Amino acid sequence: MVAELERISQAPDASPFNYELLVIDDASTDGTLEVLRQAQGRFLRMRLMPSHRNGGSGTARRIDPQQARGPILSPGS
Numbered sequence: 001m002v003a004e005l006e007r008i009s010q011a012p013d014a015s016p017f018n019y020e021l022l023v024i025d026d027a028s029t030d031g032t033l034e035v036l037r038q039a040q041g042r043f044l045r046m047r048l049m050p051s052h053r054n055g056g057s058g059t060a061r062r063i064d065p066q067q068a069r070g071p072i073l074s075p076g077s
């Protein structure tokens with residue numbers, strides 16, 4: 001998971017653009033949220049958004065555009 005955050009961050013980190021990386025934990029029970037909280041200090045542009053219920057990946061994708069602070073959106077893969 002942390003390796004994926006590193007991979008995703010490489011290109012925007014190398015660009016002159018400002019960005020935020022929205023990371024949504026959908027109330028997973030596998031320890032994902034704790035791993036993300038521990039990694040937060042390494043990814044200064046990451047904004048962790050824990051959810052209180054699991055709504056599935058579709059719900060997480062719909063939350064992203066609603067919460068983004070910048071004017072340009074790029075969907076996650």
